[in-house]
Amino acid sequence: MSKDSQTVSLADAVGRVLAAAVIATSDVPSFDRTQVDGLAVRATDTFGASDSLPAILTYCGEVHMGADAQLVIAPGQCAYVPTGGMIPSGADAMVMIEYVEILDSQTRLVSQRVSPGQSITQKGDDTTIGQIILPAGRIITSTDIGALAALGLATIKVLPLLRIGYLSTGDELVDVQTHASLATGQIWDVNRPMLAAAIQSAGQIGIDYGIVTDQLEPMTARLRQALDSCDLVLLSGGSSAGTHDFVAQAIQNAGSPGVLFHGLAVKPGKPTMAGLCDGHIAIGLPGHPVAAWFMFEQLVKPLISHLTGRESACPASVLARLTCRLPSNHGRAEFVSVRLVADFANDQTQVTSPQWLATPLPMRSGLITQLTASDGYILVARDCEGLEAGTVVTVTLMAK
Amino acid sequence: MSKDSQTVSLADAVGRVLAAAVIATSDVPSFDRTQVDGLAVRATDTFGASDSLPAILTYCGEVHMGADAQLVIAPGQCAYVPTGGMIPSGADAMVMIEYVEILDSQTRLVSQRVSPGQSITQKGDDTTIGQIILPAGRIITSTDIGALAALGLATIKVLPLLRIGYLSTGDELVDVQTHASLATGQIWDVNRPMLAAAIQSAGQIGIDYGIVTDQLEPMTARLRQALDSCDLVLLSGGSSAGTHDFVAQAIQNAGSPGVLFHGLAVKPGKPTMAGLCDGHIAIGLPGHPVAAWFMFEQLVKPLISHLTGRESACPASVLARLTCRLPSNHGRAEFVSVRLVADFANDQTQVTSPQWLATPLPMRSGLITQLTASDGYILVARDCEGLEAGTVVTVTLMAK
Numbered sequence: 001m002s003k004d005s006q007t008v009s010l011a012d013a014v015g016r017v018l019a020a021a022v023i024a025t026s027d028v029p030s031f032d033r034t035q036v037d038g039l040a041v042r043a044t045d046t047f048g049a050s051d052s053l054p055a056i057l058t059y060c061g062e063v064h065m066g067a068d069a070q071l072v073i074a075p076g077q078c079a080y081v082p083t084g085g086m087i088p089s090g091a092d093a094m095v096m097i098e099y100v101e102i103l104d105s106q107t108r109l110v111s112q113r114v115s116p117g118q119s120i121t122q123k124g125d126d127t128t129i130g131q132i133i134l135p136a137g138r139i140i141t142s143t144d145i146g147a148l149a150a151l152g153l154a155t156i157k158v159l160p161l162l163r164i165g166y167l168s169t170g171d172e173l174v175d176v177q178t179h180a181s182l183a184t185g186q187i188w189d190v191n192r193p194m195l196a197a198a199i200q201s202a203g204q205i206g207i208d209y210g211i212v213t214d215q216l217e218p219m220t221a222r223l224r225q226a227l228d229s230c231d232l233v234l235l236s237g238g239s240s241a242g243t244h245d246f247v248a249q250a251i252q253n254a255g256s257p258g259v260l261f262h263g264l265a266v267k268p269g270k271p272t273m274a275g276l277c278d279g280h281i282a283i284g285l286p287g288h289p290v291a292a293w294f295m296f297e298q299l300v301k302p303l304i305s306h307l308t309g310r311e312s313a314c315p316a317s318v319l320a321r322l323t324c325r326l327p328s329n330h331g332r333a334e335f336v337s338v339r340l341v342a343d344f345a346n347d348q349t350q351v352t353s354p355q356w357l358a359t360p361l362p363m364r365s366g367l368i369t370q371l372t373a374s375d376g377y378i379l380v381a382r383d384c385e386g387l388e389a390g391t392v393v394t395v396t397l398m399a400k
Numbered sequence: 401m402s403k404d405s406q407t408v409s410l411a412d413a414v415g416r417v418l419a420a421a422v423i424a425t426s427d428v429p430s431f432d433r434t435q436v437d438g439l440a441v442r443a444t445d446t447f448g449a450s451d452s453l454p455a456i457l458t459y460c461g462e463v464h465m466g467a468d469a470q471l472v473i474a475p476g477q478c479a480y481v482p483t484g485g486m487i488p489s490g491a492d493a494m495v496m497i498e499y500v501e502i503l504d505s506q507t508r509l510v511s512q513r514v515s516p517g518q519s520i521t522q523k524g525d526d527t528t529i530g531q532i533i534l535p536a537g538r539i540i541t542s543t544d545i546g547a548l549a550a551l552g553l554a555t556i557k558v559l560p561l562l563r564i565g566y567l568s569t570g571d572e573l574v575d576v577q578t579h580a581s582l583a584t585g586q587i588w589d590v591n592r593p594m595l596a597a598a599i600q601s602a603g604q605i606g607i608d609y610g611i612v613t614d615q616l617e618p619m620t621a622r623l624r625q626a627l628d629s630c631d632l633v634l635l636s637g638g639s640s641a642g643t644h645d646f647v648a649q650a651i652q653n654a655g656s657p658g659v660l661f662h663g664l665a666v667k668p669g670k671p672t673m674a675g676l677c678d679g680h681i682a683i684g685l686p687g688h689p690v691a692a693w694f695m696f697e698q699l700v701k702p703l704i705s706h707l708t709g710r711e712s713a714c715p716a717s718v719l720a721r722l723t724c725r726l727p728s729n730h731g732r733a734e735f736v737s738v739r740l741v742a743d744f745a746n747d748q749t750q751v752t753s754p755q756w757l758a759t760p761l762p763m764r765s766g767l768i769t770q771l772t773a774s775d776g777y778i779l780v781a782r783d784c785e786g787l788e789a790g791t792v793v794t795v796t797l798m799a800k
Binding site (some may be wrong): 009010011013014015028029030031033063064065066067068069084085086121125126127133134140141142143144145146147148149150151152153154170171172173176177179180181182183184185186187188189190191192193194195196197198200201214287289293296316317318319367368369370371372374397398399 | 409410411413414415428429430431433463464465466467468469484485486521525526527533534540541542543544545546547548549550551552553554570571572573576577580581582583584585586587588589590591592593594595596597598600601614687689693696716717718719767768769770771772774797798799
């Protein structure tokens with residue numbers, strides 16, 4: 001469990017977090033380049049040039065792609081440069097090939113007047129030496145990879161991934177990977193596979209600590225084992241009586257200072273708890289899968305961002321109009337899953353109007369299949385007295 | 401290059417595309433479960449029960465977590481069931497433990513009147529046999545993994561990933577992985593590392609075919625080699641004169657029917673082309689990295705969605721107000737990168753008002769570093785005569 005940065009190649013860097021700011025060690029481009037095919041000229045030589053009165057310039061050769069220009073353009077001279085080629089010394093503008101006529105092997109007629117700098121990407125236009133290209137904490141994107149490659153960087157320092165342990169508690173739970181069927185009264189363990197996928201989607205390393213029986217000793221032992229080799233451990237409480245107390249007690253026993261909070265005024269997610277055990281973090285998630293998922297979204301994901309040093313992203317959300325009334329949520333902030341459909345009755349040319357209709361989905365605690373039918377969710381504030389049909393709400397989109 | 405579906409374990413399924421609809425083969429839950437700790441009762445036995453006049457019920461035992469209830473509740477009887485436990489036969493409602501008083505080992509006082517079905521999750525409430533859980537083409541999310549686990553599925557059939565080849569053309573290009581420095585007139589190859597990252601971010605398999613010289617024969621040979629083992633090949637044209645013709649000619653030579661289109665009325669991205677070579681697709685992207693990136697976003701990503709059978713996702717975008725005027729774009733649809741800042745002057749309680757200010761970034765063709773400073777981009781329509789400062793625009797967010 002190292003906090004040291006790692007060096008990875010560009011091919012492995014996308015999605016990782018930059019360990020330190022990247023500072024340009026060279027100008028990009030490193031030489032003046034033409035943006036067009038044509039003649040490199042001195043702009044003053046073209047002043048007054050037109051179709052009817054072209055400037056007459058002496059042709060002194062060609063610049064080759066990927067090579068030093070070598071030529072020097074004196075007053076009255078010009079040279080051919082292909083797009084992306086190096087501007088020869090003395091020249092300060094490009095005339096597009098469409099405005100050039102070949103009079104003879106030594107002479108070119110130029111019918112376009114150009115200004116100094118025209119059609120030239122100057123040395124350092126993209127990046128100058130010493131410029132901060134990317135800040136520390138940046139989640140590396142494909143465009144960042146491009147910017148790093150433009151500087152000639154083949155490797156980059158990134159922060160280590162988090163090791164996130166996860167385990168389920170509950171005597172009624174059966175592992176889908178190891179069992180083919182359920183006995184009466186048993187249910188499949190949903191939270192471990194779901195959390196494994198959520199951890200993977202968040203780009204971190206998940207470590208499975210299995211299903212633990214609803215007893216304090218085994219739970220404490222398994223938690224300690226997980227905390228020893230992980231930065232963060234997620235326990236999802238079985239829904240059986242007393243389980244939450246066992247989880248809280250296990251966190252309390254596993255290290256100091258122990259439980260930080262137990263219970264949140266949110267729905268679903270009330271029995272959520274968190275603890276700090278000798279510098280390692282334990283999160284007790286609800287046993288109900290839907291509640292566990294929302295608490296992963298709202299609590300664990302921001303924690304991952306914080307622990308991995310990421311900058312926070314703009315939330316992906318849309319505005320939508322509720323299709324029906326939502327009742328009061330009785331003193332707890334409530335996450336309400338919705339299905340979105342395009343609002344064709346709405347004037348689609350009015351960009352300030354919501355383009356979507358949001359229909360709340362019935363979401364009885366723990367019914368995970370219904371959550372898969374959601375396009376997103378709204379957060380109804382704790383003190384909200386209910387929302388009327390037609391209310392415009394912000395819908396946080398679920399990853400698809 | 402197989403189009404057959406693959407079977408993967410749940411642990412490897414997130415982000416993959418479902419090959420066929422998943423249909424429930426069992427009810428979830430598979431038995432009636434209690435949502436609370438308390439007593440399983442016959443609801444009729446509690447009618448009229450209150451604090452002052454509790455119902456007196458005969459206690460006949462306890463249901464254990466994960467086990468068959470075994471008990472049968474006759475009129476006037478009750479049994480303890482922990483949250484998530486199985487409702488015993490005969491019982492049709494739960495009384496929360498808070499409303500129960502123990503009179504003696506055989507007798508319980510119940511001070512709450514409950515209705516039939518109260519606090520019970522019925523068999524099949526989440527999912528019933530035969531129900532379509534997830535549609536074919538679905539990109540599997542963490543909640544989907546939860547729903548699959550809830551059905552006891554340990555593996556799932558997914559569509560194969562695309563094999564996407566990529567190569568760069570241009571004599572001025574140097575590979576960051578193999579060279580430590582540039583000679584004068586050379587530039588680093590930005591597009592290959594950037595496209596590799598973009599392909600990886602899109603969840604597909606990228607295969608590197610290197611840098612090819614600006615000559616027709618080698619280019620055609622390399623393209624044929626790539627097409628032979630890929631579903632899709634991306635060529636990014638060097639910016640040197642004539643390169644685009646070589647790429648178009650190579651696509652034309654590589655198979656039938658050859659080039660489908662060459663040139664798009666977009667900025668940046670004009671020299672984009674596409675071809676079909678004996679059933680394999682070749683896309684000629686611009687050499688300028690910024691243009692190549694936008695064309696990957698706008699052309700290649702939707703193509704990937706189509707070829708992988710994915711359903712399309714809601715676009716991640718925000719509404720924003722332009723901070724300055726944008727001039728006309730002269731007959732080409734234009735992608736304009738913007739930086740977003742929160743609009744604190746705006747009334748944040750008015751949810752229909754844009755919460756963001758969008759400042760267009762100067763984006764000279766090919767300057768990739770500037771693109772990394774963008775939060776998103778707007779698409780200015782081809783026939784737009786310019787946008788005034790203050791205009792509300794839809795900003796497509798860039799992946800962070």
